[in-house]
Structure formats: structure tokens, C-alpha cells
Amino acid sequence: MDNLGYESMGENTPQEGESLTIEQAIANLQHEELGRRYYAAWWLGRFRVNQPAAVDALILALKDESDRTEEGGYPLRRNAARALGKLGDKRAVSALIDCLDCSDVYVREAATQALEQLGDERCISALMKLLEGGVAAAQRVPGKPYLVQPYDAILEALGALKATVAIPLVEPFIEHSIPKVQYAALRAMYQLTGDNSYGERLIEALKGNDLTLRRTALMDLGAIGYLPAAKAIAQTLAENSLKLISLKGVLEHQLTRTPDFNLSESAIEVMELMDSLL
Numbered sequence: 001m002d003n004l005g006y007e008s009m010g011e012n013t014p015q016e017g018e019s020l021t022i023e024q025a026i027a028n029l030q031h032e033e034l035g036r037r038y039y040a041a042w043w044l045g046r047f048r049v050n051q052p053a054a055v056d057a058l059i060l061a062l063k064d065e066s067d068r069t070e071e072g073g074y075p076l077r078r079n080a081a082r083a084l085g086k087l088g089d090k091r092a093v094s095a096l097i098d099c100l101d102c103s104d105v106y107v108r109e110a111a112t113q114a115l116e117q118l119g120d121e122r123c124i125s126a127l128m129k130l131l132e133g134g135v136a137a138a139q140r141v142p143g144k145p146y147l148v149q150p151y152d153a154i155l156e157a158l159g160a161l162k163a164t165v166a167i168p169l170v171e172p173f174i175e176h177s178i179p180k181v182q183y184a185a186l187r188a189m190y191q192l193t194g195d196n197s198y199g200e201r202l203i204e205a206l207k208g209n210d211l212t213l214r215r216t217a218l219m220d221l222g223a224i225g226y227l228p229a230a231k232a233i234a235q236t237l238a239e240n241s242l243k244l245i246s247l248k249g250v251l252e253h254q255l256t257r258t259p260d261f262n263l264s265e266s267a268i269e270v271m272e273l274m275d276s277l278l
Contacts, residue, residue, distance in 0.1 A: 026044070029044075050087040064080070074106075074107050077110075082110045096123070097123050127154050127166075131166070203217075206233070230250055240277045
């Protein structure tokens with residue numbers, strides 16, 4: 001989403017880096033101190049604690065009503081959704097789909113990204129529903145820095161899920177007024193169609209004047225593994241660390257497409273570009 005990122009922990013957490021055991025973290029999801037609940041959800045995701053008890057506790061936290069912001073947001077639900085996306089347990093899919101109806105846009109964003117990570121097609125129709133009204137409905141919430149839906153996350157998820165049924169809904173968003181939404185739609189359309197024209201438009205985005213948007217395009221090109229972008233990625237005016245992440249995505253896509261992960265000439269060229277950035 002435009003200017004929409006995960007909120008920092010701020011004052012809603014104990015001292016960052018607090019040492020916990022798995023048992024303590026799971027128990028803390030029900031702690032009387034809201035900050036400890038929030039931190040526990042983050043901790044379980046950060047350390048990939050995919051034990052059944054942890055997953056069950058996090059699913060329960062998706063319905064939490066205690067941790068509320070002044071504007072009505074649900075910080076614990078957000079962290080629980082993010083954690084569940086990292087744990088890989090598809091028992092969370094139904095509960096995460098339910099979160100797509102939450103009044104908190106950040107919860108909807110976190111749930112969308114978690115569903116993308118879990119890769120379960122059961123969420124496709126629910127994600128498509130969030131695109132109802134198309135570009136005309138995709139406007140900013142009055143007085144807020146975000147749109148009525150987390151459109152970039154939704155588009156990216158549909159692309160990653162190979163939801164070709166959503167193409168008629170996704171394609172119009174390549175003309176959205178917000179570049180990050182455009183890029184998400186281009187990314188998804190390439191994944192859904194394999195049409196290089198969408199990848200080429202992302203390459204053009206690397207030439208833009210806005211560093212933040214160049215960074216976004218780098219990540220999108222890496223996510224789709226668009227090989228023709230490799231040289232342009234290496235030459236982009238952005239941090240080498242981000243260019244390396246993007247090229248790593250391109251390389252990984254090449255390796256998965258070759259038998260026995262043999263190094264093709266293209267893969268070697270990408271590796272050479274990465275070496276030049278080190």
C-alpha cells in the first residue's frame with residue numbers, strides 16, 4: 001500500500017530482545033500485559049516456532065479484542081497474522097480468510113500476506129472480493145495515508161497464487177494512479193500470463209526519479225525472477241544490498257527451472273553481476 005508499512009512495536013512491547021522460552025512465548029499470548037502478548041506473537045513468528053500449540057494460540061489471537069489502538073486497530077491480530085504466515089501451518093488458512101473482513105486495514109494486509117506465504121488456493125475468491133469496484137473504488141481513506149484496501153498486497157498474493165481467474169480484476173490496476181499499486185499489478189500480471197511486456201514496464205520503473213519506487217521495482221522484479229532485468233537491476237541507482245536481494249530472486253528462479261539445479265549460462269551471468277556488487 002502507498003506509505004503503508006508495518007507499524008513499529010513502539011511502546012506496545014517489553015524491551016526488544018527479551019529472552020523467552022517457547023513455553024513462555026505461547027503463555028504470554030494470554031498475558032494480562034498487552035505488550036507482552038504483542039511481543040510474544042512477533043517472537044513466535046521471528047523464530048519460526050511451528051509447534052501445534054503455538055499455531056493454535058496464534059489463531060486464537062486473531063480474534064483478540066483487548067489490544068486496540070485509539071483509532072480502533074488491532075495490533076495483536078496484525079502480529080499474529082504475520083507470524084502464522086511464517087509458520088507454514090495451513091490450519092490457519094480459514095482464520096486468516098476471516099481476517100480479510102476485519103475493520104483494521106493493517107490486519108487485512110497482514111492476513112493477505114500470510115495467505116500468500118501459505119500458498120493455499122482456498123483464499124483466492126476472498127482475495128478477489130477485496131478488488132470489487134476495481135480501480136474506481138481503490139481510493140484513499142479520507143484523512144488516512146492508505147487506501148480502502150491493501151491493494152498491493154492483494155495483487156501480489158493473487159499473482160503468487162497463480163490465480164488466473166483473477167486476471168480481469170488484476171489487469172486494470174496497472175493503470176492505477178499510485179505507482180506501487182501499478183507495480184504490484186504488473187508483477188501479478190507477469191506471474192499470471194508470462195507476458196514479458198509487464199516485466200519490461202517494471203524495468204522502466206528502475207529509471208524513475210523516486211528512490212523508494214526504484215526499491216519497490218527492484219523487489220518486484222526479484223519476486224518474479226525476471227531474467228531480462230538482471231543487468232538493469234545491477235545498474236539501478238539504489239543500495240547494493242537491495243540489488244543483491246533482487247538478483248538473488250532472479251537467480252533462484254533460474255535454478256529451479258534447470259534440471260538438477262545445474263548452472264546455465266544465464267545463471268552464471270547473474271552470479272557474476274552479484275559478484276560485481278560485493
